[in-house]
Amino acid sequence: MKVSNLLGKAKGSALLLLGTASVVVSMDANAIPVFARQTGFKCVACHVGGMFPQLTSLGRMFKLTGYTMGNRPNLDGLEVQNDYPPVAIMVQGAKQYYNNTRAGQGTPSSSADLQVVSLFAGGKITDNFGAFMQWTGQKYANLQSGSQVGYNAAAIDNTEFRYADRTVTPNSDLILGAYINNRAMMSDVWNNFGAWESGWINYFNPGGPLAPTTYMMGESSQHAAVGVGGYFFKDKTWYGELAVYKSPTHGPFSMLTAGTTSVGNTAVTSLLEPSPYFRFAYNKEWGANSFEAGIHGMMSYVYGTPLYGAPAATNSLPGGPASAYHDVGLDAQYQYVLDPHYFAAHARVTRELMNNTPGQANWEGLFATNATDNLTETYIDATYVYEAKYGAQLSYASATGSNDAGLYGAGTALNPATGAYSATGSPNWRSWTPNIFWQPYQNLRIGYMYTFYTEMGGVNSGSNVTFGVGGPKFSPANFNTSMLYVGFIY
Amino acid sequence: MKNVKTILTLSALSLALGACSTGITKSRNLGNPNVTGNTLAQQVCSVCHGNIGNSVNGNSVNPTFPNLAGQQKDYLVAQMTAFHEKTRKDPAAQQMMWGIARNFTPKQIDELATFYSNQKPLPNPAHGNAALIAEGQKIFNEGLLDKGVPACMGCHGSSGEGNGVIPRLAGQHANYVYKQLNVFDRDAKTSDGKENVPDSALERPTGGVMEMVASALTKEQKRAMAAYVQSLR
Numbered sequence: 001m002k003v004s005n006l007l008g009k010a011k012g013s014a015l016l017l018l019g020t021a022s023v024v025v026s027m028d029a030n031a032i033p034v035f036a037r038q039t040g041f042k043c044v045a046c047h048v049g050g051m052f053p054q055l056t057s058l059g060r061m062f063k064l065t066g067y068t069m070g071n072r073p074n075l076d077g078l079e080v081q082n083d084y085p086p087v088a089i090m091v092q093g094a095k096q097y098y099n100n101t102r103a104g105q106g107t108p109s110s111s112a113d114l115q116v117v118s119l120f121a122g123g124k125i126t127d128n129f130g131a132f133m134q135w136t137g138q139k140y141a142n143l144q145s146g147s148q149v150g151y152n153a154a155a156i157d158n159t160e161f162r163y164a165d166r167t168v169t170p171n172s173d174l175i176l177g178a179y180i181n182n183r184a185m186m187s188d189v190w191n192n193f194g195a196w197e198s199g200w201i202n203y204f205n206p207g208g209p210l211a212p213t214t215y216m217m218g219e220s221s222q223h224a225a226v227g228v229g230g231y232f233f234k235d236k237t238w239y240g241e242l243a244v245y246k247s248p249t250h251g252p253f254s255m256l257t258a259g260t261t262s263v264g265n266t267a268v269t270s271l272l273e274p275s276p277y278f279r280f281a282y283n284k285e286w287g288a289n290s291f292e293a294g295i296h297g298m299m300s301y302v303y304g305t306p307l308y309g310a311p312a313a314t315n316s317l318p319g320g321p322a323s324a325y326h327d328v329g330l331d332a333q334y335q336y337v338l339d340p341h342y343f344a345a346h347a348r349v350t351r352e353l354m355n356n357t358p359g360q361a362n363w364e365g366l367f368a369t370n371a372t373d374n375l376t377e378t379y380i381d382a383t384y385v386y387e388a389k390y391g392a393q394l395s396y397a398s399a400t401g402s403n404d405a406g407l408y409g410a411g412t413a414l415n416p417a418t419g420a421y422s423a424t425g426s427p428n429w430r431s432w433t434p435n436i437f438w439q440p441y442q443n444l445r446i447g448y449m450y451t452f453y454t455e456m457g458g459v460n461s462g463s464n465v466t467f468g469v470g471g472p473k474f475s476p477a478n479f480n481t482s483m484l485y486v487g488f489i490y
Numbered sequence: 491m492k493n494v495k496t497i498l499t500l501s502a503l504s505l506a507l508g509a510c511s512t513g514i515t516k517s518r519n520l521g522n523p524n525v526t527g528n529t530l531a532q533q534v535c536s537v538c539h540g541n542i543g544n545s546v547n548g549n550s551v552n553p554t555f556p557n558l559a560g561q562q563k564d565y566l567v568a569q570m571t572a573f574h575e576k577t578r579k580d581p582a583a584q585q586m587m588w589g590i591a592r593n594f595t596p597k598q599i600d601e602l603a604t605f606y607s608n609q610k611p612l613p614n615p616a617h618g619n620a621a622l623i624a625e626g627q628k629i630f631n632e633g634l635l636d637k638g639v640p641a642c643m644g645c646h647g648s649s650g651e652g653n654g655v656i657p658r659l660a661g662q663h664a665n666y667v668y669k670q671l672n673v674f675d676r677d678a679k680t681s682d683g684k685e686n687v688p689d690s691a692l693e694r695p696t697g698g699v700m701e702m703v704a705s706a707l708t709k710e711q712k713r714a715m716a717a718y719v720q721s722l723r
Contacts, residue, residue: 039520040589057552058586061537069534071521071593127517166516168532173541285551287616288665338554338665339582 033088033489035062038070038123043442048335049342049385050442052489053196056337057236057290060189064175064233066164067123067130088120094485096203099478112484118157128165134158156223156258158186158195175233182223182256184216184245184277187231190292192331192348193217198381198393201449203481211429212399212408214352214377215325216277216298225271226253239281239294247271270363273301273321281331288338296350297328304361323362324355329377342385351376358406368406375401375427388442393435398455401427408457426458443489450482521593527601534590535602548609553616553663554582560611560660562652566603568696570594580673580693614661618717622710626718629711637706642715645699650722655696660722667716671704673697675712678705 036043039062044050046059055063062069095112116138122131137154160181167174185193194217229243247270248254281294304322329350336343352375356368381395403409409425431454437447456476459465463473517525518533531547539558540550548559558566572578573591594602630650633641645656652658659667673693678701681687689695707715 036589040592042585045586045589058538065518065533069518069520069537070589071519124519127513127519165513166518166533168536168541170547173536288552288554337552339669 034086034120034123044388048344050388051385054191054198054344055189063189065166066162086123090118090489092116092487094483096483099480129163132160158183160186173235178230180228182226190333192346212427214327214350214375215300216327217350224257226256237283241279243277244274246274270303272303275300288336290335292333294331300325302363322357322360326353340387345382348379366407369404373402373404389439391437395433398430399427424458428455428458430455445487448484453479523595527598527605531605548606549612553665556666557662558606559609561606561658563603563607564654565657567599568655570599578694611661613723614720618721622714622717623721626714630718639703639706650719659719662719664716664720667719668712671712674700674704677701
């Protein structure tokens with residue numbers, strides 16, 4: 001069945017959301033997703049306040065030891081109790097509100113809809129080898145969270161196979177591991193990056209245009225590249241990781257990008273040269289506190305594409321990469337985890353140096369004006385959860401960098417109907433997002449979030465953001481968006 | 491490009507090979523009865539109950555998780571059995587230990603209990619409030635005669651070392667002790683004025699004596715008790 005049909009049947013889903021809630025009420029308390037079935041843990045054991053995806057110390061160790069803790073059949077052929085199937089489903093529904101009616105959007109609010117369906121599988125495969133697999137279908141083009149580009153698409157989502165060996169002696173604790181995954185930084189255990197950033201839910205149908213992101217942190221490489229990496233975690237203190245990512249064009253690795261991309265197919269990355277990724281971090285745990293600080297980076301060599309109507313002559317394939325993105329950043333996390341109080345805060349700054357080839361279309365089909373540009377991305381958040389039920393979060397995101405009319409100026413937007421730009425070609429953006437949520441059962445989360453845009457395209461105030469080519473002008477606040485959402489996982 | 495393919499292929503091969511080496515001595519399989527208690531202690535239990543930074547297993551860092559080092563073996567056996575049988579059902583037990591212990595064999599439980607009872611308990615690094623500690627010490631040593639609370643040391647030992655199925659309290663995290671006192675208090679309320687309350691209605695059905703104690707303590711007295719035992723060495 002096509003996902004469009006599947007999702008189409010979920011229309012009028014205010015009823016569905018109600019139905020979801022009633023299912024949860026009558027549900028077995030132990031009936032929870034894949035890893036919980038494997039370990040027998042409640043969500044709150046591995047997730048801060050039970051709020052996925054933020055990981056507690058236990059959750060981090062579970063992942064770093066290869067998703068292998070727990071009881072599942074293994075290849076030894078042992079008789080093992082296996083109460084639940086190793087699969088899970090997640091659905092997210094929402095109703096969105098926009099600050100005003102605009103061109104391209106039509107209405108000030110979306111209908112209440114079931115917007116994302118994810119299937120999960122994985123867990124322990126052998127004593128030291130495990131997997132995390134996710135397949136997602138969504139109703140709208142999820143421009144912000146990447147992966148399934150396009151309307152009504154379904155594709156592979158975060159997927160990772162991990163091997164880990166842990167040696168514990170009275171004086172030492174050493175984890176050595178390796179992984180293959182389809183998203184740079186999917187290996188993150190401190191919730192600082194992309195896939196696992198604590199602002200776990202996005203606007204399904206973005207109200208406004210999208211903030212510029214660094215190539216590393218943006219959605220550009222998500223699920224369209226395959227990486228092989230290795231890591232160590234020594235004495236729960238020192239962490240180091242190296243990986244190489246590349247978009248597979250064919251062969252067995254392309255399974256890991258199934259449905260999301262193939263080169264020349266859709267609006268996705270062309271990471272056709274091996275692109276290294278690294279991370280080093282210091283971790284300290286004392287009492288109910290834990291702290292992490294680290295450095296991360298990636299060097300991405302990206303081919304241009306002819307996907308946006310650029311003449312074939314300007315397409316850089318197969319001559320070589322049109323762009324090289326050198327990203328380096330600092331990241332930190334603090335947590336306090338002691339029932340009934342759960343607190344977590346993150347801060348990250350990632351700076352990108354772009355080496356463009358003016359005159360050649362980049363991966364987005366844009367023609368950069370400058371040979372080099374820089375972009376600095378900042379993300380800060382704080383989350384508090386009480387009794388693993390009531391939560392609030394505030395996050396701040398910003399981008400600042402060099403002006404480039406080719407990348408950020410008039411007429412550069414991928415889709416003129418939904419793109420916004422300023423006359424200056426500035427990438428500067430700033431937004432704040434408060435989010436409150438309630439988790440009456442560990443499987444169900446209901447929340448409301450609001451995003452305030454305080455700067456957009458370098459415009460702080462006044463109506464100088466143009467929406468659409470030759471379109472009306474707005475102030476950043478005109479793009480403020482909010483969403484009432486429900487997430488359910490079983 | 492061929493080099494890259496070779497590297498990727500070799501990496502994948504080594505992953506696959508690594509996956510096939512089962513290594514039962516480093517297993518985190520909670521459903522395999524052949525994995526020893528010592529292996530489980532190192533590979534699984536140590537994640538929460540402590541292993542590094544003090545060079546000793548069983549001294550946990552986060553107060554969510556009780557210290558196990560030097561705990562009474564009989565008590566450990568009784569609790570792990572209760573988690574396995576899901577008869578101990580305070581919230582933390584359900585959140586974590588039910589899953590951990592659901593496939594434990596009696597042999598594994600015995601090995602784990604032996605392992606942790608033989609570990610060296612370290613002084614708890616947390617700093618308690620001196621006035622609370624003094625108040626707790628008085629109750630610990632003398633009880634509360636007017637409320638019928640016996641001296642804790644009568645059962646738990648003069649330095650909180652425990653005895654058999656009576657747990658060691660010395661150095662235990664105050665937050666954990668306080669929460670458990672509240673568990674007993676809730677059980678006391680459940681059984682209050684009723685006869686033949688089934689075990690299934692209680693969070694810790696074997697805690698009859700502690701129900702009496704906990705229900706007689708004020709919130710502050712519970713905190714005092716917890717602070718005092720945490721300070722014991």
